[in-house]
Amino acid sequence: MSTTHHTHLRAVDLRAAAQLLTQATHGATRVVEGVHRAVLDTVGLPGGPTPGRTRGLTGLVYRGVHGVTALAGLGAEAVLARVEQRFPADTATPDSPQRLAMRSALNGVMGDRLATQGNSLALPMTLQHAGQPLDLSSPLTVPDASPRLLVMLHGLCMNDQQWTSDQGGQTVNHGEALAQALGCTPLYLRYNTGRHIADNGREFADQMEALLARWPVPVQEIALLGHSMGGLVARSAVHQAQARRLGWPARLRHLVCLGTPHHGAPLERAGQWLHILLGTTSYTAPLASLARLRSAGITDLRHGQVRRDDRAESDRFTHTEDRRQPLPLPAGVGCYAVAATTATRRSTVAERLLGDGLVPLRSALGEHDDPAHRLDFPTDHQWVAYRTGHLGLLGSPAVTAQLLRWLR
Structure with missing residues (x-):
């Protein structure tokens, strides 16, 4: 009988999750501010210094949310980093099937970002x-x-x-x-x-x-x-x-x-069309950023791109022909x-x-x-x-x- 011990959750996962939560909060705030800006445009009120941003007291509130989120994220990472030091991960201990399945699914959806950011949930080859x-x-x-x-x-x-x-x-x-x-x-x-x-x-x-x-x-x-x-x-x-x-x-x-x-695969092309359709009006344009969460691997499935020369790095979310x-x-x-x-x-x-x-x-x-x-x-x-x-x-x-x- 195998006595291999598997772990579903590790201390390192907490800091990785905190990083994802911080990024998600920033993203959600930008979407809400973008919709708010679109509403203000309908009554002719001036916008912020960049498209999709508000100004004045409203802009100050959104900037405050971003600032608090950033500080909270840094604080959480600092605390959880100390937790990791106290409970170091045993790299010889394999993932449980449940943890591996969770990491694999997350990698498929946003693994390119996880790898770029050095998130511990990114799977090495x-x-x-x-x-x-x-x-x-x-x-x-x-x-x-x-x-x-x-x-x-x-x-x-x-x-x-x-x-x-x-x-x-x-x-x-x-x-x-x-x-x-x-x-x-x-x-x-x-x-x-x-x-x-x-x-x-x-x-x-x-x-x-x-x-x-x-x-x-x-x-x-x-x-x-x-x-x-x-x-x-x-x-x-x-x-x-x-x-x-x-x-x-x-x-x-x-x-x-x-x-x-x-x-x-048609499902990736459907995601591409969702991005295009959401961007057709000022009210839904901020929501188009949700369609941009698709990983590089997913967008490569649009036409089955297997070579570096096949892909358009400038904007892989735009509607392009094969x-x-x-x-x-x-x-x-x-x-x-x-x-x-x-x-x-x-x-x-x-x-x-x-x-x-x-x-x-x-x-x-x-x-x-x-x-x-x-x-x-x-x-x-x-x-x-x-x-x-x-x-x-x-x-x-x-x-x-x-x-x-x-x-x-």
């Missing part, structure tokens, strides 16, 4: 084996290390532990099933899904190169299996690694994408696509509207109206799971069986 992170700074000791590696990449707001699910009393984990059948070692990537996909791809490429140098036995074959955003991170990593002439892509034999939005340059599948690698739809058969509605609830069927299969953007997955390298949702792909024994047929 790690390769996990048997539930433990690999230390890639020194030679690795891995019992029964295989020369064949299977690396699993999770999707947005998720983590490596969520590859395991229970289906009617049966535990399903594609990685474990494939490893047992194929004699390979499964590794699981854990990463901050709120960062730009290309940035995660570059770091993953570097970690794979370090892994290749420190694996206990010479690596002969590598297979990548990505779910949702994980498939885009995998494609980005391969592209950047090849461009930089790293060694590990020469050993890459398989690239499998499960429900990956190769050409974008400005990606075509990026074909990597040559010499067996590439496979699993898509899902909640429908019972393929149809125009199933392909363009339903999909798996998050990703359209055509996007998951790499299909595109522009031939230059079309991903040429061979017909026998495509498979559709019917009556299956986006997350259902992770717990489907039928998906495991299909992966085994391909990778054997």
Whole structure:
């Protein structure tokens, strides 16, 4: 019986939460002042020195709220910093599944901000084996290390532990099933899904190169299996690694994408339209800032942007057309696509509207109206799971069986 102790809450979480609360209070105050300013505009009263700001006694009140919030935030951080010193975090103690799920969801929504601000809730990128992170700074000791590696990449707001699910009393984990059948070692990537996909791809490429140098036995074959955003991170990593002439892509034999939005996801485009619509009137314009809380990783899902050159850094929230340059599948690698739809058969509605609830069927299969953007997955390298949702792909024994047929 395992005696591993997990912690749901740590002292460091209190200071991280205080930072988020301070930022949220500043943001809410700016929204309220912006709406107040819009109301004053209707009666012709002069505004403050900057757009969306008030003046006079009203402006003084809002500035006072910001000042008090800043002081309270600094005071709370100072007190909680002393609490951390008294109860230092045990970095060897793993997160509980509940804490990890909370951090993963928060990272997906605003992980780019957490990383920039040095918030302790930001997840570092790690390769996990048997539930433990690999230390890639020194030679690795891995019992029964295989020369064949299977690396699993999770999707947005998720983590490596969520590859395991229970289906009617049966535990399903594609990685474990494939490893047992194929004699390979499964590794699981854990990463901050709120960062730009290309940035995660570059770091993953570097970690794979370090892994290749420190694996206990010479690596002969590598297979990548990505779910949702994980498939885009995998494609980005391969592209950047090849461009930089790293060694590990020469050993890459398989690239499998499960429900990956190769050409974008409608929900992100809906968020983009929400931002545009809120900005059409002076009364709702201050609320548009709420739509700008979406992380860089989420906005990259608008069109499935996997390269740094694909994104517009000036304002990623504005309505822009698909400005990606075509990026074909990597040559010499067996590439496979699993898509899902909640429908019972393929149809125009199933392909363009339903999909798996998050990703359209055509996007998951790499299909595109522009031939230059079309991903040429061979017909026998495509498979559709019917009556299956986006997350259902992770717990489907039928998906495991299909992966085994391909990778054997």
